[in-house]
Amino acid sequence: MTTFRKARRGAPEGFFATEAAGLRWLAVDDGPTVARVLDVGAGHLDLERVAPAPPTMDAAQQLGRRLAAMHDAGAPAFGALPPGADAGWFGPLDDPLEMVNGSWSDWPTFYADSRLRPIAAQGRRRGVFGADDAAAFERVCARLPELAGPAEPPARLHGDLWSGNVLWTDTASGTQAVLIDPAAHGGHRETDLAMLALFGAPHLDEILAAYDAVHPLPPGWRDRVAIHQLYPLAVHAVLFGGGYVGATRRSMADLSG
Template sequence: MVETFRKARPDAPPGFFATEAAGLRWIAVPGGPRVAEVLDVGPAHLDLTRVAAARPTPAAARALGRRLAVMHDAGAPAFGALPPGADGPGYFGPLDDPLELVSGAWDDWPSFYAQARLRPVVTQGRERGVLTGRDADAVERVCARLPDLAGAAADEPPARLHGDLWSGNVLWAAGPDGPGTDGVEAVLVDPAAHGGHRECDLAMLALFGAPHLDAILAGYADAHPLAPGWRDRVSLHQLYPLAVHAVLFGGGYVDATRDLLAALGG
């Protein structure tokens, strides 16, 4: 008998759970990471298979890295594209207070990141009284530098992203007991799936400290090495999620966001 885990919110924004379900199905690609299976979805709930927890291991982490590369390489129609079957906008953040994501179709990552992520999040922050006009000016300085900051990775095609791949959205479960697995595998949950830059998912894993991160990155490099200079771009990809935390939670996240804006703005 399959055990069910239910996510529920009676006043969920229209299409919230349908879009999450579409994202889970979209990132479940052959050879990619295991993804929580959608059992049922409605306007106010999402039912998933329950995952039995296991302890992460370096071998399982390296396997996750390889499988993430496969998922990313499955591609997307454009930067900013939502999964097929998404009903309404995407969302990013906690179940009780998610921020709406701008979606659409951009030909290049710098334009997408500026127009669909950085400018909208500073607007959301100003509406909540957390960020200021000075912060908006700092964001514009970063946006002007994005083609240069993207460096050798600027021309990469849109990848199929989980989109909110912090360590809490990677569960570890009993898996196939084959060579190099230790009987453990990663299971992805709670995506904000869209077409984006593959370095973004990896930067999110680093933001709050995924276990065995070095092994994940090594596995990724085995399958699809990152463009030169990628380590220098980690903070660039962390700017948006850090700013979201500033908008939602304030406190030290605001100062950290301002420090990062200053560092990236030149």
């Protein structure tokens, strides 16, 4: 066994403990393989190293089925953190943005209060968003009840499931996906799937079809991808600026009606 160490001097208090708690929480029966935690401290997290391999269609279909099982393991509430986590973060190791977490009974209120309004405020503090942007976020928040689709119970989410956080490796039983770097919380299952689509994932159509075969997605889910992508898109605008700012504004304009 070889070890991969993530380390950062001066990491936010509880940062690596939260990541370790998230990985353990996501490791459910019949769910995806998650990176194995070997050790965790205030400034580091040691994981079992994953040997990379090319993704295959069979592995992608397996990932879709297993994501459905992970989501169906559920969470106590929208916004709930994994046991052992006291705070949550979203973003790169060198500049993670703290997320507002707590307990909400419905997804639209959670998404407005815990994601969209906070990222608008974080963007204004960093000089990325202005008053007009804050007003646009508010218009989207006001429309969330009609944009959200059918109500669903809180799912157990990876929370940052872009393609870079899905590794592929060869095992004795074939190629499989391994999940890393979660921002785990109770949320809407469409959020993880929209995140996979945000920057593209290999064999995405096969992942989604296999998922839908296990736990069918509600009607109109494809029309809701953009609303679930708005928060991570806005995070990229705040952290990296550039074209992400314009993309966030265009998305808000489309969503606010």
